[in-house]
Amino acid sequence: xxxxLVQSQTGRTLLGMYxxxxxxxxxxxxxxxxxxxxxxxxxxxxxxxxWANVEKAIHNLKxxxxxxxxxxxxxxxxxxxxxxxxxxxFNVKAKRLKNLIRFLFERYEGxxxxxxxxxxxNLREQLLAVNGIGPExxxxxxxxxxxxxxxxxxxYTHRILLRHGMADEQVDYHALQGMFMDNLPxxxxxxxxxxxxxxxxxxEYCKKKPLCSDCPLVHWDQPPILPEY
DNA sequence: CACCAGGCAAGTA
DNA sequence: TACTTGCATGGT
Numbered sequence: 001x002x003x004x005l006v007q008s009q010t011g012r013t014l015l016g017m018y019x020x021x022x023x024x025x026x027x028x029x030x031x032x033x034x035x036x037x038x039x040x041x042x043x044x045x046x047x048x049x050x051w052a053n054v055e056k057a058i059h060n061l062k063x064x065x066x067x068x069x070x071x072x073x074x075x076x077x078x079x080x081x082x083x084x085x086x087x088x089x090f091n092v093k094a095k096r097l098k099n100l101i102r103f104l105f106e107r108y109e110g111x112x113x114x115x116x117x118x119x120x121x122n123l124r125e126q127l128l129a130v131n132g133i134g135p136e137x138x139x140x141x142x143x144x145x146x147x148x149x150x151x152x153x154x155x156y157t158h159r160i161l162l163r164h165g166m167a168d169e170q171v172d173y174h175a176l177q178g179m180f181m182d183n184l185p186x187x188x189x190x191x192x193x194x195x196x197x198x199x200x201x202x203x204e205y206c207k208k209k210p211l212c213s214d215c216p217l218v219h220w221d222q223p224p225i226l227p228e229y
Numbered sequence: 230c231a232c233c234a235g236g237c238a239a240g241t242a
Numbered sequence: 243t244a245c246t247t248g249c250a251t252g253g254t
Contacts, residue, residue, distance in 0.1 A: 047236040053252060054235095088251040092237085134237050154235050199235055207233090 012166070014183050017220055018190070021197035024216035028196035030144070036112050038067060039145035043137050044096050045087040056086035069110045072101045096132025103130045120148045135173045143195070149188045151180040152195045156202025163206060164220065 038058060045054040060083045061067045066075060075083075081094035101110075107126065108114035115123070120142060127138040135153070142148040153176045161167035167176060184190060205215040212218075 043235090046234085048234060048249090049236085049251080050234040050253070052234095053250095056252090086251060088234085089236090089249045090251080092249055096237085132237065136236065140235075152235080156235075195235085202235085 012164070012220055014180060014194075017217065018194050018197065020216050020220055021201055022193070025197055025200050028193060028200060030192055030196035035067070036116070036145050037069060040100065040141050041067070041072075041097060043140040043145065044100065044132065045084060045093055046140075047089070047093070047096075047137060049088050053086050053088060057084040060084065060086070069101060069104055069112070072097065073105060073110065092132070096130075099130050099132050103127075116146055120150065123148075124150070135177075139177070143188065143191055147188050149186045149191060151177050151184070151191045153177045153180070154195075154199065154202075156198050156206060157195075160198060160202060160206050160217070163212065164217070 041061070042054055042058060045057050058067070064083065066072060066080075066083060072080070075098075077091075077094045077098050080097060081090040084090050084093055084097075087093060103126070104110055104112070104115065108118075118126070123146070124138055124142060127133050127141060128135065133141075139150045139152045142150040143152055153173055157176060157180075158167060158171070161176065161179070162169065167179070180191075180194075184194075201216055205212045205217075
């Protein structure tokens with residue numbers, strides 16, 4: 001792979017960042033779910049929520065045999081809310097999941113195979129039109145559930161680039177996503193692993209209050225740029 | 230006890 | 243358009 005520059009002035013590259021993270025943490029292999037549907041559900045449940053809580057909610061659905069589009073379609077929002085309680089925001093998320101399932105039936109006859117036949121750009125727009133599915137959830141579904149080469153941006157992505165002076169406070173989702181997608185090879189496995197590594201370092205090092213210490217990215221900047229370092 | 234977690238939409242001015 | 247607020251459980 002060639003060295004792809006993001007900011008030629010400093011020589012920092014996103015692949016350089018990826019290598020530092022990979023060397024530090026090793027591969028994350030972030031496909032913890034078994035089915036396409038499970039990943040889609042997980043993408044909604046994990047909105048602003050710790051993953052451990054999402055696993056409990058998914059476990060409940062599995063235990064009660066509700067992890068199918070037919071079962072979820074038949075379930076009332078209140079019944080669904082009881083199942084996903086541990087994931088937090090359960091009333092809102094129950095509605096959002098029902099919206100997603102309804103979309104699946106209205107547009108694709110409830111078939112994930114039919115859904116998977118749709119072109120990525122069209123699919124992204126359709127997902128975004130579902131109430132409760134924003135850019136990150138849509139992209140998580142596209143990348144992790146449907147294996148499309150779409151880079152997922154999250155709060156950590158923004159925070160890390162902010163700390164390194166590579167983005168400002170106001171930059172929007174699309175612009176951040178473009179930084180990665182315009183400067184990296186279009187590779188599902190890379191996008192998957194890179195995003196997972198960003199979340200990992202965000203959790204362990206790039207927190208809100210305590211400033212990063214011994215962050216794997218300390219040497220990413222040629223000279224450290226911000227006073228935080 | 231306080232703070233946070235792999236957001237999003239609706240409400241307000 | 244640009245902020246602010248509600249949503250809620252469970253771990254540290």
